[in-house]
Amino acid sequence: MKPSPRRKKDPHRRARRLPSAATALRSTAGAFDLPSILVGVVIVGVLTAGVLVSVLGVIPFSQDLESKQDLAALTTAEGVSKVRDGVFRDKAGLKGATLLNGGDTLAVGTDANGSCFAGISKSETGRLFFNSxxxxxxxxxxDHAALECVTDTVAQDMIAGIGGHAL
Incomplete structure (x- = not known):
């Protein structure tokens, strides 16, 4: 096979050069037009809305979770009190025994002889949670009927004490 002949260089032909920055900036081929800018703004808006919906959905969930964790801490404190002293205690008794550091959103009630307990916690969303x-x-x-350990009057006082509304 015979090799293909090489092309001879044309001495009058110039090599292609890249355009300078000034030429590229003056060109309309790479410019942004109004529809392109509007599409970009719409895309950024949709993405931002998606992020906001996600974040705003997580905040109430985490606030409710905090109330549930307060009640879990209450259950642990009451368990220690029952094992150590043989009785369940109200909130003041648990704080006095340094078993609980509950805030103003947690209420604890017991029956007269300390054989049971009920706890209510108010979330920042306004929802009430309970355990016993x-x-x-x-x-x-x-429904405060779920609080078997305490009377209706005590349950209503517990709810009012943490800023909740009567059921």
Whole structure:
């Protein structure tokens, strides 16, 4: 096979050069037009809205979770009190025994002889959660009848004490 002949260079032909920055900036081929800018703004807006929806959905969830964690700490404190002293204690008794550091959003009630306890926690969302010695997993409080340990009057006082509304 015969090799292909090489092309001879044309001495009058110039090599292609890249355009200078000034030439590129003056060119309309790379310019942004109004529809392109509007599409970009719409895309950024949609992405921002998606992020906001996600964040705003997580905040109430985390506030409710905080209330449930307060009730879990209450269950632990009451368990220690029962093992150590043989009785469940109200909030003042748990604080006095340095078993609980609950804030103003947690209420604790017991029966007269300390054989059971009920706790109510108010979330920053306004929802009320409860637990007790027979139901240690925190649940949303929709009816104070779920608080078997304390009377209706005590339950209403507990709810009012943490800033909740009567059920």
């Amino acid at each position: 010695d027979t139901a240690p997993t925190p649940k949303e409080l929709t």
